Amino acid sequence: MDYCRKQVKSDCEELLSRFQQTESVRFEVFSKIWREMNFSHIFYGAVKREKRAFSRLVLDSAYSFFLPPFSFQIRVGGLYLLYGLYQCQTASPPEQIRLALKDWDDVKKFEKDALDAQHYDTVYIFRKLMSLKAFHFTAMPTLLAYQKKRKVERSALCEEFVERASRPQELINIELLEELSNIHGLYEKLKTSVSSMSEQADSSLNLTHKDLVPQLRSTVVHFYNWQQRKVEAARADR
Structure with missing residues (x-):
């Protein structure tokens, strides 16, 4: 049965790629595709x-797209x-959908994010599956069995589906930069007052970079611009 795993994964990726191009999360859009x-x-x-x-193989292949690191739309x-x-x-x-207990927190967070964003059709579909008892809660993602050791072939993730890193932009915002600038200014004033009491400045007081805030902002902007160029290049190759 493993001989058709790649073909099933390819078909799922083709459907999700078309769905991704719509930039929608509506069930009616997905249903049309x-x-x-x-x-x-x-x-x-x-x-x-x-x-x-075969049902087990197909559901397992589709289930992988429901979890991180894929973007919210792909999930x-x-x-x-x-x-x-x-x-x-x-x-x-x-056949039920195998759901490992380690993934449950990610699934519940996904449901909460969908509810907070008022994607009610997404929440309805998830709860419909729950009411149908479609999920089989298991200890492990795959069935464990005693068998001869063999090299497990791991399929590569579709990079276009993976959520772009956004934590730097989320963490380093305008408010944080202003607060860091204020703290840095206070530190410099305190260091100057301490240094003036001694004959010469103690090098151990130089605990921060002089241009810390501008450098931090520049690094985040550079990272964001690099992301945008990569996305635009990927779209141009389609």
């Missing part, structure tokens, strides 16, 4: 004895993808 691609047909090729194993698309696949699978009773 789902129908255009006839994505429910993904289960039609599985023979009877492979239906459950929304991953949730919608799980919902569509769970409802359309041909296995009976339906």
Whole structure:
């Protein structure tokens, strides 16, 4: 069954890539793309004895897009993808979505973020899956079994789906820079008053860079501009 894992992942990435281009998180937008691609047909090729194993593979592949480090929009698309696949699978009773306990905090934070942003269709789909008992809560992400050791092939993340780092911009804001500038000014005045009492300034008092605030701001701006150039280059290559 592993022979078709790459193809399933590729199909999921194609659907989510089209969804990403819409810059939307609406379920109706996702549903339109789902129908255009006839994505429910993904289960039609599985023979009877492979239906459950294939459903497991498909759900596991889609589940990875529901978790960090992917962007919020891709995670929304991953949730919608799980919902569509769970409802359309041909296995009976339906195969559940395996959800490791270590991922539960990320899932609940995702639900809260969607609710705070008033993405009610996203919250509805998640709670609908919960009401259907679609999730199978497990200790580990994958099933553990005693078997011969083998090299596990890890699939590469789609870089276009990964959320861009934004913590530097969030942490180093205007208010923080102003506060740092005030503290730095007070420190310099205190250092000057202490130094004037002695014959010469003690080098141990030079605990900060003179241009700390401008350098910090310049570094964050440089990082942001680099991010923007990288995004624009990626769009140009499409």
